[in-house]
Amino acid sequence: MLQLYVYISVALLCTIVLWTRSKRADRHGPLPPSLKPDPLIGNMRAMMNIVDEPRAYRDWGLQLGSDIISVTLPGQxxxxxxxxxxxxxxxxxxxSIYSDRPYIPMISSDNLTGWGNHTAIIRYGERWRFQRKVMHxxxxxxxxxxxxxxxxxxxxLALQRILTNPRDFSQELR
Incomplete structure (x- = not known):
C-alpha cells in the first residue's frame, strides 16, 4: 500500500514539474511552426529517425510552408x-536583438563575483560597443x-606578486 502512495506521489510530482515547465516556455512568445510534438518528449521521435539533418530540416520546412521552423526537445x-x-x-x-550574452547571475553579478563589468561578460549595449571598439x-x-x-x-611584476602571496591570486587577476 505504501508503494502505491510513493508511485502516485512521484507521478504527481513529475506532472506538476512538466506542467510548470511548459507554462514557463509559453512566456517566451509564439514559436515558428513545428511538427506536432508528442507530450513530454516533444519532437524526439522524429529526431531519432533522421539520417541527414539538413535535408530533414529542409523537408520539414517545405512540409510546414516556412523558412523558419522550431523543433521541441525535452528541456529546449x-x-x-x-x-x-x-x-x-x-x-x-x-x-542587435539577438546579439546578447545570457545573463548568468553566478558570473555576471557584481555582488557575487565582482566580474560584472569585465568585457567578456557585459551584455550587449553602448558600454559593450565602446569596450569592443577600444579593444580592437x-x-x-x-x-x-x-x-x-x-x-x-x-x-x-604581477607574477612576482603572485609568487610572494599566492593567496591573493584572484585579487591579482582583477
Missing amino acids: VIIVLNSQEAVDELLVKRS EVLQKGENEERWPLIEKDSR
Whole structure:
C-alpha cells in the first residue's frame, strides 16, 4: 500500500514539474511552426529517425510552408533557419536583438563575483560597443610593439606578486 502512495506521489510530482515547465516556455512568445510534438518528449521521435539533418530540416520546412521552423526537445527548443533570406533577416538585419550574452547571475553579478563589468561578460549595449571598439584599436597588429616592454615588465611584476602571496591570486587577476 505504501508503494502505491510513493508511485502516485512521484507521478504527481513529475506532472506538476512538466506542467510548470511548459507554462514557463509559453512566456517566451509564439514559436515558428513545428511538427506536432508528442507530450513530454516533444519532437524526439522524429529526431531519432533522421539520417541527414539538413535535408530533414529542409523537408520539414517545405512540409510546414516556412523558412523558419522550431523543433521541441525535452528541456529546449531549437529554431532552424532554412533559407539564406531568413538568416540575413534575423542574424544580419536584426542582429542587435539577438546579439546578447545570457545573463548568468553566478558570473555576471557584481555582488557575487565582482566580474560584472569585465568585457567578456557585459551584455550587449553602448558600454559593450565602446569596450569592443577600444579593444580592437588596442589589439591591432603592430599597435602593441611600442608598448611591449611595458607589458612584459608589468607581467613580470604581477607574477612576482603572485609568487610572494599566492593567496591573493584572484585579487591579482582583477
